[in-house]
Amino acid sequence: MTQRSRRSILRAGGGLALAASLAGCTGRFDVSASAEAGIPGVEDGEVTDKHAFATAHSDSLSARSGTVEWTRASLDRETGDAKTHSVWTVRVEGDRVHATIDGRTLWGWSDVDRVEFYFGEDSTTVFWRKRVDGEWEAMMAEPQETGISKSGYTGRSRLEVVDLHEIGTETVGGEELTRFGKTSQAPDDEKSVWYSIQALVDDDALVHSFQETLDGTERNGRRFTEWHLADLDETTVERPDWVDGVGE
Numbered sequence: 001m002t003q004r005s006r007r008s009i010l011r012a013g014g015g016l017a018l019a020a021s022l023a024g025c026t027g028r029f030d031v032s033a034s035a036e037a038g039i040p041g042v043e044d045g046e047v048t049d050k051h052a053f054a055t056a057h058s059d060s061l062s063a064r065s066g067t068v069e070w071t072r073a074s075l076d077r078e079t080g081d082a083k084t085h086s087v088w089t090v091r092v093e094g095d096r097v098h099a100t101i102d103g104r105t106l107w108g109w110s111d112v113d114r115v116e117f118y119f120g121e122d123s124t125t126v127f128w129r130k131r132v133d134g135e136w137e138a139m140m141a142e143p144q145e146t147g148i149s150k151s152g153y154t155g156r157s158r159l160e161v162v163d164l165h166e167i168g169t170e171t172v173g174g175e176e177l178t179r180f181g182k183t184s185q186a187p188d189d190e191k192s193v194w195y196s197i198q199a200l201v202d203d204d205a206l207v208h209s210f211q212e213t214l215d216g217t218e219r220n221g222r223r224f225t226e227w228h229l230a231d232l233d234e235t236t237v238e239r240p241d242w243v244d245g246v247g248e
Contacts, residue, residue, distance in 0.1 A: 056205035
């Protein structure tokens with residue numbers, strides 16, 4: 001039997017929600033009576049407007065402040081060796097975003113072991129630096145010229161391209177969250193491609209955790225991406241000292 005909270009029943013709307021809840025006793029779940037009708041971009045249990053959903057996530061994160069802890073890796077199918085592997089720590093407070101990235105990244109900088117990005121209140125400029133053989137090199141740029149944007153670090157850009165539908169609800173840390181996901185398998189050059197995604201989302205579309213796995217062809221290999229939120233409402237972002245003097 002599918003259990004639904006009192007809050008979910010009330011939000012879904014009176015008798016219709018109660019009927020759906022009772023129907024759960026027979027193993028059926030009426031997604032049209034979903035408790036998630038109020039989540040931005042979501043209709044009838046589906047993320048129908050990815051831009052609205054992703055924007056709401058980004059806006060909610062900025063309003064509350066938080067740290068997005070990422071892990072990313074891609075593996076060679078034949079050897080199992082890591083092509084890329086990195087840990088991203090992204091602290092967000094309002095318009096300020098400070099990201100630090102350790103490991104071998106997708107940029108192909110084999111001699112770089114750490115990169116930092118800082119976005120301040122001025123959205124027209126991004127400051128970043130990389131460490132090579134223990135030495136730092138800092139620079140500044142306009143995001144539109146480099147392809148570097150906040151959305152790539154806060155999770156917004158991933159949410160704008162993935163397909164998600166409601167699976168159910170879970171309680172994490174005393175808060176009821178909705179689990180969204182999608183799993184698919186399709187032929188590609190006579191080889192199986194397996195794709196799976198899961199996300200735990202609150203009522204404001206803030207994605208508290210996200211996991212994405214692709215088992216692709218030899219060209220794509222196997223890729224894993226995940227993040228979770230930490231220090232919600234407690235994260236602070238200060239302008240890094242190394243930013244001062246960059247570009248002068």
